[in-house]
Amino acid sequence: MIQFSDASVTYAGGVHAMQHLDLTIEQGEFVVIVGLSGAGKSTLVRAVNGLVPLTGGSLQVDVRPGRSLGGRSEGEPTSYDVVGLTGRRLRDLRAEVGMIFQGFNLVKRTTVLNNVLMGRLHRVPTWRTLLGMYPADDVELAMRALERVEIVDKAYVRASNLSGGQQQRVGIARALAQEPSIILADEPVASLDPPTSHAVMRYLQQINREFGITTIVNLHFLDLATRYADRIVGLRNGELVFDGPGSAADEHVFRDIYGRSLTADDVMGEEERGGDAEAVVTPPTSPA
């Protein structure tokens, strides 16, 4: 369970990226956060693993190791009070939370496998990681993570040689290799084309369903959001302006969240060309 209570983030420049947020996300939920850029989506997901510290309120993250790739079942449920968390405890929390990034954030000059093994850093003694001597079990887990996103054949290829979609799959595998209880995805498809985006969203959905991993995804595209989300949370100017099931979020709701009429840029479009009933809106000429 992730519980924001009266949580606020004010950046050094005085920008209020999160204002008095009250939000509870249950274990295993698939939540999509929508909002314009600058609405505080990134801040929200980065607060969960402490990459962005709260400046007010509280945030409690309970992790419950569940089913995972490695069949990990040890570990009691642990509760983290994220505010003020530092050092070892903060890293313990982060190890339980996988993260996927808009820019993939792979080390391009090393192999795909080494990138995925970064997900194991917290579980392996530091001296072994320094020498690159990962235990066989951890390599096996990384391989399974790659198989899960169907890119194991590239395990020994340098990440720089992959296309954008392939790199994001490696990013998912890296998060999966952490055997996380929570996965955060910050605009995971913003750099991808529609078919690849759908594929990435489907991987996230499958992982969520299969392992019961709580999944929080930032998205801009309303069609992707309504299609994959169990629950949609809308942010505007750092404030919660919508919270409801994916099915309840229609065009009017999005207009409300975005505070403007919708444009073609707000829709990802379908993976196959040709008409599809699920395309929510195709707005007319509207300047950006």
Add this chain to the structure above:
Amino acid sequence: MSATAPSRRVARPDEPPPSRFGVAMGVLFVVMTALSVVSTGFSLDGIIEDLGRRNDSISGLLNIDLSVITSTRTLTAFVETLQMAVVGTIIGGAAALPLALASTEVGARTTTVRWLVRAFNNVVRAIPDILWALLFVAMVGIGVLPGLLALVFFSIAVTTKLTSDVLDGIDLGPVEAADATGAAHVAKLRTAVVPQILPAYSSFLLYNFELNLRASAVLGLVGAGGIGTRIEFYRSAGRWPEVWGIIVLFFAITFVVERLSIMFRRRLV
């Protein structure tokens, strides 16, 4: 890619063997280091032992004598160094412009000229400044003149190389336009090529002046004038506090000159 069939099995690739290049680099590193240690007699113990022992150089640094600047001969040598650097930069730089032009396709009238000029430039560049100084001392005797000549050649090497690199990347449009007007070769270079490289070229001259100033400190070690002669004088007399005094003062001056030069260069480019 079909996410709808996640159960599709793809064979895991075998771990590739370590790259031959990586292994070769590892071997090269070990072999070169071992051979180098053996043939130079380098030893860490020796270094540490040497550092622990009392010696003239370090005690000279501890008793550094900055008043050395008040000696007329040292002051003259400082001025000489500046003069050498200025003249070397101006004459060498002036010679470098036509040489750089002639070494490029745009500037050279014929391929033969281009290759001859390039060969000349390469030879000039391959000889370090202090070797030029040694050669000129042998030709014209000790003094400021051989140092000056050495800096001229050193400047030619540096400025020609940098300028011709820029010339390789100029916009050929204006050149074509000049050709179309029927301009003579030199006129074409003057109006269509030189203006394009002038800011970069001026900046290289200033940079070259910094290098010359630094180089002129060492030319005196072989008798080619400048402050180096004073360093050599005090060194051979074993007067290390004075040696250190000159070195520190000289590099304080070069530091100031470098800052000024960088300031000007920023404005130029």
Add this chain to the structure above:
Amino acid sequence: MSSTRQQPPDQSTDRTSDAERVDELLRPEKPTEVFRWVVTVVVLVLLAWGLSADIKWSRLLEAPGEFATIVRLMFRDPDWSALPGLLSAMWESIAMAWLGTVIATIFAIPLAFLAAENLVPGWVAFLTRQVFNVLRAVPEIILAVVFIPIFGLGPQAGIMALGVGSIGTLGKLCYEIIEGLDDGPIEAADATGATGVQRLRWAVVPQVLPELASFAMYRFEVNIRASAVLGVVGAGGIGGLLAQYIQFKVWERAGLALVVVVLATILVDAISGRIRRRIIAGPDGTGDVDGDGLPDDLDPDERARLTTDPVGGGAGLS
């Protein structure tokens, strides 16, 4: 940079408000070329001042003749018996350059991390950079002069001069690379709960290692040139023989020595240059042998998509 510098700046804009003026008045005046004149005068004055140094101009007239004589003596009848000694002295220079580079690298890389503003507090970076600046400013040969009383005559002093002298440039190049690295993987490592050391090892080192190795190789090339002349002050290598032959006008040997230095420098440059290119290109080259701007081992269906859709999907190719 363009040829527009030749055109006078457009001054007509201040005047067009006065529409009644005749065309002639609208034409810009020729700008006074104050800057050009100032530069010319300054250069001429500096030149005159420089040439007023105590120079024996009469000797200059002899120089071309002397030069021709020396070149003739050098290459007419080289003393081949000196060759083995020269080659072994050249090897000593190369060995000095190699060890100097290794020592400099060992010190420069950790120091470079301390000079990178994205990794350490500003004042630490500032102090480390000042150390680099000082070391960069001093020529190796001056370092050799002050090191000889410490390490004695011979290669030991030369190695230390090259090692200490290279820390400055190598360190500067290194911290510039480190500051230019991609923050993404660092954030990703933090997000997995990695420790600082693990982050360095897996998110920073793989990004910067090829460039660092390449710069160390480059510095080796530079050091060979410096090392070849350190012997002039007695710090080992071929420079000692070279200085001796030239000072005592043993031209039939000096010429050979010059040729050995130049050829060895060119040879090492060529080998080292190839290694450096290979290091930067990586094991699979650019991964793009057929030159279509896409990795060669791209899935065929992804390739088709990327080539038909110029906007989407290509983000990861850089």
